[in-house]
Amino acid sequence: MTEKSSPPSNGSSNNLVKHMFGSAFKLSLFMFVCIILLLGVYYFTAPKIAHEHREAMLKTFNKVLPPSLYNNIPLEDTLIITDDKQRALLGSKEPVTIYRARLDNQPAGVIFQLVATNGYSSHITLLMGVLPNGTVSGVRVLNHRETPGLGDKIEEQKDDWILSFTGRSLQVSTANNQLIASDPRWAVKKDGGEFDQFTGATITPRAVVAAVKKALLFVHQRGDTLYE
Numbered sequence: 413m414t415e416k417s418s419p420p421s422n423g424s425s426n427n428l429v430k431h432m433f434g435s436a437f438k439l440s441l442f443m444f445v446c447i448i449l450l451l452g453v454y455y456f457t458a459p460k461i462a463h464e465h466r467e468a469m470l471k472t473f474n475k476v477l478p479p480s481l482y483n484n485i486p487l488e489d490t491l492i493i494t495d496d497k498q499r500a501l502l503g504s505k506e507p508v509t510i511y512r513a514r515l516d517n518q519p520a521g522v523i524f525q526l527v528a529t530n531g532y533s534s535h536i537t538l539l540m541g542v543l544p545n546g547t548v549s550g551v552r553v554l555n556h557r558e559t560p561g562l563g564d565k566i567e568e569q570k571d572d573w574i575l576s577f578t579g580r581s582l583q584v585s586t587a588n589n590q591l592i593a594s595d596p597r598w599a600v601k602k603d604g605g606e607f608d609q610f611t612g613a614t615i616t617p618r619a620v621v622a623a624v625k626k627a628l629l630f631v632h633q634r635g636d637t638l639y640e
Contacts, residue, residue: 475539481513481549494507498630502524502527510523510524511523512638521543523540525539528623536566538552540627546582548628551578553574566616583597598625599622
């Protein structure tokens with residue numbers, strides 16, 4: 413004769429419920445403690461991280477605009493470019509921040525990012541400094557995916573080619589003092605310009621030269637309003 417199992421008593425059910433609630437409470441307490449610890453770590457490390465990021469940006473700025481030329485803090489003197497046509501000259505689909513350098517409150521130069529959108533492998537992000545007279549004070553590569561050993565010569569660590577932009581500007585007509593937008597010098601030598609190309613890699617330097625030239629057109633179009 414088969415024995416019938418008796419239903420769990422109320423005592424057993426209550427113990428099960430207590431156990432479930434106890435486990436949930438312990439898990440919630442553990443998560444709460446973890447959140448408090450994470451917030452504490454963030455609270456104490458965030459200022460240091462922000463300071464290091466700030467110093468890193470200023471160090472990079474100084475590569476494209478000598479610090480001896482300005483005495484303000486460009487990170488605190490900015491202009492946001494939102495106009496579609498102007499952003500297009502900088503190769504960006506997003507608003508672009510212009511960092512303004514001043515010497516004793518007088519314009520000393522601007523620093524900004526631009527993008528060469530037609531690199532060999534992908535977009536090439538650059539940082540550029542331009543003096544008030546439209547002369548390039550420096551260009552550096554921030555990010556790229558160009559072919560190692562060929563296109564990566566745009567990096568300062570690999571080659572000094574990127575330094576060839578320093579001191580250059582767009583040509584101005586001596587007849588009417590107007591900018592010559594088609595300035596043929598701004599091309600690689602293979603295309604009749606003045607910039608060297610890399611052996612086995614012409615697309616990369618061609619893209620960078622074109623991007624820097626467009627950025628100079630942007631600076632010329634904005635003129636003194638960049639410092640207002």
